[in-house]
Amino acid sequence: MPDQLHLIALVCAPDGRDAEVAISLLRESGIAAVAISDLASVVASINDGTAFVVLTEEGAHAGDLRALSGWLLHQPAWSDLPFIILTRRGGGLERNPSAARLSEVLGNVTFLERPFHVTTFISVARSALKGRRRQFEARARLDEISRLNTTLEERVAQRTEELQKAHSILVEEVAQRERAEEQLRQSQKLEALGQLTGGVAHDFNNLLMAVLGNLELLSKHLVKDPKASRLLDGATRGARRGAALTQRLLAFGRRQDLTVKAVDLSELVNGMDDLLARSIGSNIRIEKQLPSGLPMAIADANQIELALLNLAINARDAMPEGGTLSIYVREENLVNPSKELEPGSYLVLGVSDTGCGMNKDTLDRAIEPFFSTKELGKGTGLGLSMIHGLALQLHGTLMLTSTPGLGTTAELWVPATARVVEQVQVQAPPATRDITTQLRVLMVDDDALIAMSSVDMLEDLGHVVTEANSGAAALALLEAGHEFDLMITDFSMPGMNGAELGFAARKLHPSLPILVASGYAELPPGSGSDLPRLGKPYSQSQLATEIAKLFANVG
Structure with missing residues (x-):
């Protein structure tokens, strides 16, 4: 049976370190693998224990594909040996004639462009292995059907029913696999976009470094010129707004500069009373539920403040005619792991409104970068993405619930410390001496x-x-x-x-x-x-x- 088979992946990558890297990654993920020197050896090595074949595009070009093509043409009807082709050229098959030819010759092919992400390679390999096991399972079932047809014809009706059940299970598993693959593709898209965004923000930080540094030095030379000072001040404020935007982009890419320490969330919320009141307007009533005796959260206070302000502004925009904004903090002890969180103690900062709410489609896309229901120019679509990225970086999560016409609740879960907030006397940090010596x-x-x-x-x-x-x-x-x-x-x-x-x-x-x-x-x-x-x-x-x-x- 497939579960009893010890399947081995064949890796044919004659040039460079591709074979060594691929075999190392496969073995680390629990998939046995061996290196094959050339295409002729690949054909000789294929047997019932072959899981799939990893082949570089240049390795395919250097060898003779006729023997391999002949084997594939005569493989059993149940068999469709998977191939993973490592290529250096992207794009569709119409732009890559070589890839199109390999697809025609090999049949069951997945192309993976180098350099590839480790997670992507392992995911493709596991999918190929799972598909191969399904092929062996199909062979076993076909063999069983054949035996029953020749020796136990009286049980045909019973076996037909069993096969129908098995087929239903297989169809459901295929559907689940397709859903999982779609989720993986979406996750990979977001990861790629996060990496791109983080890289752009990093480069933008470098530009702002030069701008702000030169503006600061220039201001020292024009201190007696009021107009020049005003212009420099405006340029500096603009550059600092750009720096704030890069922090949002880095937060979305989970690369922002965090100062993680113990934070009293109740005290943090109380300290933002004036800012929240000015931000949401007088037609919205604020209700707070901040119990005493809660543990501290392990977080970055500045980023949590920014997240709370973003959530409050989103709630304000959802209540144009006014309403109630509820802000609360509670402790949650998670015993069993969930999709987003590991077991442990968490502090939950929640923001709930009585606004228009969101339908399921909007709610599903709410944390997507640059997705916004606001009018053009009134939102970047990065607010919830930034909060979600912050939560993941703090080993927490962002949970959204919403009902059209009744309002939306956003909860930021962050890990808690083991100790309860205590009233302690804050001591001034030791003064650092000025460096007046020339270094x-x-x-x-x-x-x-x-x-x-x-x-x-x-x-x-x-x-x-x-x-x-x-x-x-x-x-x-x-x-x-x-x-x-x-x-x-x-x-x-x-x-x-x-x-x-x-x-x-x-x-x-x-x-x-x-x-x-x-x-x-x-x-x-x-x-x-x-x-x-x-x-x-x-x-x-x-x-x-x-x-x-x-x-x-x-x-």
């Missing part, structure tokens, strides 16, 4: 605009700055014996990123203070998360403060 600073950034802006800010602070436009160039300066008091490096650089540069620099100068600047919050595991961080875009005062903190810690 020798090595500034590393591959972006010339940011490097120039940062160098100007550092020199304006009185430091002596040496600029390097790559990790390799910075490392060469350190290896040549140049002495520096501080190194400030961008994280995302080609060739050698900031974390790798930091590790290499520490080997040469273990006591060298290092500050990593990045627009991303979540760096890859093991990528220098222990190094002090400076979020982009940063101002001269923020730069000076971080340097002071760094030397206060060193001192």
